[in-house]
Amino acid sequence: MYTAFSWLLRIVVLAVALVVAGASLAYYFASRSLPDYDASFALAGLDGEVEIVRDTADVPHIFATSDRDTFFALGFAHAQDRLWQMTLLRRTVQGRLSEIFGERTLVVDELMRRLDLYGIATRSVSVQDPATLSALQAYAEGVNAWIGEVNADAKGRGAPEFFLFSNEIAYWQPADSIAILKLMALQVSGHLEREVLTARLSLLSDDWVKDLLPEVPGPGTAALPPFASLFPTVPRSYAALNIGPQDPLSPFRRGAFAGASNAWAAAAERAAAGAPLLANDPHLPFSAPTVWYLAHMELETGGVIGGTIPGIPAILTGRNDRLGWGITSAYLDDQDVHIEELNPGDPERYRTADGWKPFETKKAIITIKDAPPVTVTLRWTDNGPVLPGSHYDLGSVTPQGYVASLSWTALDPADRSIGAAIDIMRARTVEQAMAAGENYVAPARNLVLAGPDGVGMVMIGKVPRRDAAHQTKGRMPSPGWIAENRWQGYFPYSDNPRFQNPEGGIVGNTNNKTIDRPFPENVSDYWGDSQRVQRWTRLMQEREVHSRESFMAAQLDTTSPAARALLPLVAANLWFTGEAAPEGTQDRMRQRALDLLANWDGEMSEHLPEPLIYAAWMRALQFRLIRDELGPLAEEFNHLEPLFIERVFRDVDGAGRWCDVLRSAPVESCDEIARLALDDALVTLSARFGSNVESWRWGEAHQATHDHSVLGKMPVLKWFVNIRQSTSGGDNTLLRGKTAGTEPEPFLNVHGAGYRGVYDFADPDSSVFILSTGQSGHPLSRHYDDLSELWRRGEYIPMSLDPDLARAAATGITRLSPAP
Structure with a gap:
């Protein structure tokens, strides 16, 4: 017995020792890729001495003697902190994820190859102006200099993730930066999906299009023909199709996450200190690390500081000493789906206005880890690339014998958007920045500006010119062989809203409708938000003058206009129900919930139960209203549509009919459906959070999910690399925290402001910004998540262009010098 116990003890001790040794060895190799910010490097490609001063938040302040060296150093700093993220973005846009992730990402690679964003980026290098090309080349050389240091000195392969994937790190090219900007355009584009969804609803009922996808109030609405009248043979099966991969590695996002942001500016006469103010918080999917990276560059035109995206050599939102700029998604209708007819006798040809024409085709070989390679035939029409019916539900609106193609501004091979972004950060006035936007193509942005000549906002991005006779006004897929349905070039930049x-x-924008123009001069018929702008307008009007603090408070405002508008409508006849119901009954729980909501002001605070009750109730209500009519298509509406609920409960154009359950004999009232939906919500919430309604907290369900796209799914490791935090806000608040919308945790906060900045030109060094994670992409770095708690609490860090302040707070100075 003693001998068995002794051997068992030895085995346990040995196992523990092996685990500790393995963990120590893993930590040793992983930690070798942590950069030393106090090191010096002699590098080829530099013209002079460079200093990269790191402050306490790990923000690099770059000081060089030429712009070329400054861009070189930015590439070097990006690669030091985010090399894995940069290479992953590049592989994504190249359609080469499967080389390291296997069949898991094959569907992503296939669609990226069909779009050919990387090939278009490569061709567009030749159209860049000399200054932009110099910046791109210098930046690439800086990235490659760090890759060279990693290879030469065995710096842990550059990032811990590279130990899991043995593939070589290819050197950076100017086309890589252009391609990553196009990848950002893909992430914020939602019109393709909107067109398909509109067509699917039209096939069921044109009235349902009006109710579920209502026009934002205002003139300029164009009537649409029934989709079935364009394609009588279109399939009417609505089984769930693959709209695009939902893997964390996929850049293909659902329409609800197509893009958002807030930006506003006040002129000197509306500022308490007598100088312009600007605030910006662009919204993108959350990740660890966030896609944003803070940097300060000293250029020949002066210092510039703000938010960059690793891989792109430009401050995309920020300020210099005279001008501040912010960006929001413009929701420009820059995508059109075309249904192309195949020649029945030769499916390699498609119909055009001038007869049958062969597709432009080429083969692409996708290499797959641990599996045979796959060869894909890529096809293009005059309208754009052909997309498979398995993506974006295109198969549900494409008849037999037809295929779908896509026209999209981001497919322009003469795209000079990256040069425009560089020119904007060099601008000194609002007028100069607006002029610099002329070369910008995609993704379309509202550029909000504040400078010495006042404030302004202009939409940058090419606007497709559509024929007045376009059959679907660009709002549904249209026959691609009809000349009137094809793009007729672009409108001049001078016509863009400004x-x-x-x-x-x-001036400001919360993705709201910015301008009313009749078709075909309209910007869009689909806007990102009609709620946040109401709250923003009120906050701007409540004060005669604003300050940095009032702009920060507006960014962090958690009041939901949707909740304030919908609850009095939906619960109008439910507030008072007579005597109190017995404790422990469903009626009693409903009364307690209604009592809480009756005294709630619509603040989506993480510490309150009311936001959770409201969100769950509206989710259950919308599903009860639409599921009998739409069937599987109801799953496409997994986020609250406030205008739809309002139409139903106000019975606008007879929309109250949605309350009646079609398959039941009685005619249900909206009050009955509202009560049943509240019961549904309370049952679901009590199963997860217990039966004490008052103890529920919105923040428990509304956790921000800054997850690592690769390590975040691995057992044990996910607890170290994922950043989860209780957060306030919601889908329709200025402090926007877009919910996941899908089970099993529909209220997770998955999309919001990874960057916030407020710029005060009365005292520029009092300007502030914050990231939602940290600067470093290395999980072992103290800067991996050091800013996340400040972000969650609504705090900021200083934004200074003063070299002395940067050096005074330096935690490390990296010195670069030309190699002998």
Whole structure:
């Protein structure tokens, strides 16, 4: 007995020792890729001495003697902190993820190859102006210099993730940076999916299009023909199709996550300190690390500081000493789906206005880890690339004998958007920045500006010119062989919406409708938000003058206009139900919930139960209203559509009919459906959070999910690399925290402001910004998540262009010098 116990003890001790040794060895190799910020490097490609001063938040302040060296150093700093993220973005846009992830990402690679964003980026290098090309080349050389250091000195392969994947790290090219900007365009584009969804609803009922996808109030609405009248043979099966991979590695996002942001500016006369103010918080999917990276560059035109995206050599949102700029998604209708007819006798030809024409085709070989390679035939029409019916539900609206193609501004091989972004950060006035936007193509942005000549906002991005006779006005897929349905070029940049020094002294955008123009001069019929702008307008009007603090408070505002508008409608006849129900009954729980909501002001605070009750109730209500009519298509509406609920409960154009359950004999009222939906929500919530309604907390369900796209799914490792935090806000608040919308955790906060900045030109060094994670992409770095708690609490860090302040707070100075 003693001998058995002794051997068992030895085995346990040995196992523990092996685990400790393995963990220590793993830590040793992983930690070797942590950069030394106090090191010096002699590097080829530099013209002079460079200093990269790191402050306490790990923000690099770059000081060089030429712009070329400054861009070189930015590439070097990006690669030091985010090399894995950069190479992953590049592989994504190249359609080469499967080389390291296997069949898991094959569907992503196939669609990326069909779009050919990387090939288009490569061709567009030749159209860049000399200054832009110099910046791109210098930046690439800086990235490659760090890759060279990693290879020469065995610096842990550059990042811990590279130990899991043995593939070589290819050197950076100028086309890589252009391609990553196009990848950002893909992430914020939602019109393709919207067109398909509109067509699917039209096939069921044109009235349902009006109700579920209502027009934002205002003139300019164009009537649509029934989709079935264009394609009588279109399939009417609505089984769930693959709209695009939902893997964390996939850049193909659902329409609800197509893009958002807030930006506003106040002129000097509306600022308490007598100088312009600007605030910006662009919204993108959350990740660890966030896609944003803070940097300060000293250029020949002066210092510039703000948010960059690793891989792109430009401050995309930030300020210099005279001008501040912010960006929001413009929701420009820059995508059109075309249904192309195949020649029945030769499916390699498609119909055009001038007869049958062969597809432009080429073969692409996708290499797959641990599996045979796959050869894909890529096809293009005059309208754009042909996309498979398995993506974006295109198969549900494409008849037999037809294929779908896509027209999209981001497919322009003469795209000079990256040069425009560099020119904007060099601009000194609002007028100069607006002029610099002329070369910008995609993704379309509202550029909000504040400078010495006032404030302004202009939409940058090419606007497709559509024929007045376009059959679907660009809002549904259209026959691709009809000339009137094809794009007729682009409108001149001078026609883009712009607002400069308005009478009220304030400009801003929350993805709301910005302009009313009749088709075909319209910008879009699909806008990102009709709720947040109501709250923003009120906050701007409540004060005669604004300050940095009032702009920060507006960014962090958690009041939901949707909740304030919908609850009085939905619960109008449910508030008072007579005597209190017995404790422990469903009626009693409903009364307690209604009592809480009756005294709630719509603040989506993480510490309150009311936001959770409201969100769950509206989710259950919308599903009860639409599921009997739409069947499987109801799953496409997994986020609250406030305008739809309002139409139903106000019975606009007879929309109250949605409350009646079609398959039941009685005619249900909206009050009955509202009560049943509240019961549904309370049952679901009590199963997860217990039966004490008052103890529920919104933040428990609304956790921000900054997850690592690769390590975040691995057992044990996920607890170290994923950053989860209780957060306030919601889908329709200025402090926007877009919910996941899908089970089993529909209220997770998955999309929001990874960057916030507020710039005060009365005292520029009092300007502030924050990231939602940290600067470093290395999980072992203290800068991996050091800013996340500040972000969650609504705090900021200083934004200074003062070299002395940067050096005074330096935690490390990296010195670069030309190699002998």
